[in-house]
Amino acid sequence: MCRGIEKLKLGLLLVAGVVTLVGCGAEVSTPAAESSVVKTVEDTETIVEQMIEESFVSVSENETTDIESDIDNESQVELQDSTVALSEEIGIISGNVDTVITEEFPAYVGEPFIVLNNNIPLFAEAELIATSFEYYSPLDSLGRCGVTYACIGTDIMPTEERGNIGQIKPTGWHTVKYEGIDGNYLYNRCHLIGYQLTGENANEQNLITGTRSMNVDGMLPFENMVADYVKETGNHVLYRVTPIFEGDNLLATGVQMEAMSVEDEGAGILFHVFVYNVQPGIVINYADGSSCVGETVTQATVTVPNAEVADQPDNEVEVTTPVVEQQDIVVGTDYILNTNTDKFHYPDCRSVKQMKAKNRKEYTGTREELIAQGYDPCGNCEP
Amino acid sequence: MIVIVATDDKQGMMFNNRRQSKDSELRKDILCEVGKCKLWLNAYSFGQFEEELEKNVCVAEDFVDKAGAREYCFVENLSLQEYEERIEELILYKWNRVxxxxxxFDIDLSSESWQMASTVDFVGSSHDKITKEVWKRV
Structure with missing residues (x-):
């Protein structure tokens, strides 16, 4: 089995890593990178053999889609070799080596997501194997998540309630609240592959900083649809979520979600969308996740991977996301310190309201830093 | 005609030409509701009933046009607005999910034309709670 798992690691990294994602600023995943396969299934060797011998080989040799056919071999090689250039404009290699397409897509205009490539995901036909697995990319050099990829089946879906994930601080994280947001918190620890699909709790390779809107209005409906389909039919769904980071930004611009039901070849589930990491009425600095109330004051074009936007007359489409001048940003405070008791708290902890002003100090940084400085977490809010 | 539809919390019925969800307990409830009456549907909807239907089922792409008074129509992938005047009763299943x-679903049930006659919840095979509402024309 160990040999099988190692082969699975290699196979999945090859399929979903090397040929799947190069996030901006991200390093190219290589087979030597640490594996993130959390769960495997009994017949791992079968998966690997099928993926490598059937999918991988056939894909790299001759399988192309209509979109793929527009890319000549030379440009593919350039894309594969030019990870630095890709990083500069959020180039993504997704699905397989023949589906390397870099696109831009429209600005957020109020809808939580847009359809890409007429809702057709970029899986290779040979990837449609009805065997459950899950894969989570290693964090990149900036600590950011990469592609997550799974074949969802009932055997890997959770059987317990979700556990605590508060100890994870994804890149760009700020504990910040605004009036008018459901739950008040701007950011959620946002599962790339939803908990209801693979049962991953505090897996740092599966959690990004996402707005409440992206999490609940954007991603959750798709997760619900997949989860209920799998539970109802017992079928599998091939599922890939790719966070899109621009440059060295710590906060994702959004996530690309692809899914296709396996046994019925997409008759039940088929989608390919981009979900915006935005919150209406809040301006976000994607460089570090800081934010403030306000309207969009300027826009930046972001290049996003892989697909055409639905109903666009050509491939030249753009996405824009709001940015503001740095001086306009209100940087969120992560913790409140009590310098008398040497405890640290979340800003909304009830103990903070009772704290004497002379003992109160705002702190932006990590939990680990505070503990290293001798502070203890509050027993009430458990930061 | 009596129209049967299933929607999510945002009145959604379909995404990308695919039903949002399905549930075998909901199908059983529909068949129980229909009883010996005639049930009209199109080929797409027939696909999820195939092994469960009896002879009182009629399949046609223009099934809504063909359905007569007090006959049932199970509608998944059509706008209903243009047929509203012909609908005597609506059976609305809610997934209680988004x-x-x-x-x-594009009929405004908050208008004065419609009144809820009954509502009941039941457990689906893959849904924790499905709500069945019966709406009658005022």
């Missing part, structure tokens, strides 16, 4: 949607 799914993506690009085709929505």
């Amino acid at each position: 799914y993506p949607s690009d085709l929505k």
Whole structure:
């Protein structure tokens, strides 16, 4: 089995890593990178053999889609070799080596997501194997998540309630609240592959900083649809979520979600969308996740991977996301310190309201830093 | 005609030409509701009933046009607005979930034309709670 798992690691990294994602600023995943396969299934060797011998080989040799056919071999090689250039404009290699397409897509205009490539995901036909697995990319050099990829089946879906994930601080994280947001918190620890699909709790390779809107209005409906389909039919769904980071930004611009039901070849589930990491009425600095109330004051074009936007007359489409001048940003405070008791708290902890002003100090940084400085977490809010 | 539809919390019915969800307990409830009456549907909806239907089922792409008075229509992938005047009764199943949607249920049940006659919850095979509402024309 160990040999099988190692082969699975290699196979999945090859399929979903090397040929799947190069996030901006991200390093190219290589087979030597640490594996993130959390769960495997009994017949791992079968998966690997099928993926490598059937999918991988056939894909790299001759399988192309209509979109793929527009890319000549030379440009593919350039894309594969030019990870630095890709990083500069959020180039993504997704699905397989023949589906390397870099696109831009429209600005957020109020809808939580847009359809890409007429809702057709970029899986290779040979990837449609009805065997459950899950894969989570290693964090990149900036600590950011990469592609997550799974074949969802009932055997890997959770059987317990979700556990605590508060100890994870994804890149760009700020504990910040605004009036008018459901739950008040701007950011959620946002599962790339939803908990209801693979049962991953505090897996740092599966959690990004996402707005409440992206999490609940954007991603959750798709997760619900997949989860209920799998539970109802017992079928599998091939599922890939790719966070899109621009440059060295710590906060994702959004996530690309692809899914296709396996046994019925997409008759039940088929989608390919981009979900915006935005919150209406809040301006976000994607460089570090800081934010403030306000309207969009300027826009930046972001290049996003892989697909055409639905109903666009050509491939030249753009996405824009709001940015503001740095001086306009209100940087969120992560913790409140009590310098008398040497405890640290979340800003909304009830103990903070009772704290004497002379003992109160705002702190932006990590939990680990505070503990290293001798502070203890509050027993009430458990930061 | 009596129209049967299933929607999510945002009135959604379909996304990308696919039903948002399905549930075998909901299908059983529909068949129980219909009883010996005639049930009209199109080929797409027939696909999820195939092994469960009896002889009182009629399949046609223009099934809504063909359905007569007091006959049932199970509608998944059509706008209903243009047929509203012909609908005597609506049976609305709610998934109590939010799914993506690009085709929505487009009859305004808050108007004075409609009144809820009954509502009941039941457990589905893959849904924790499905709500069945019966609406009658005022």
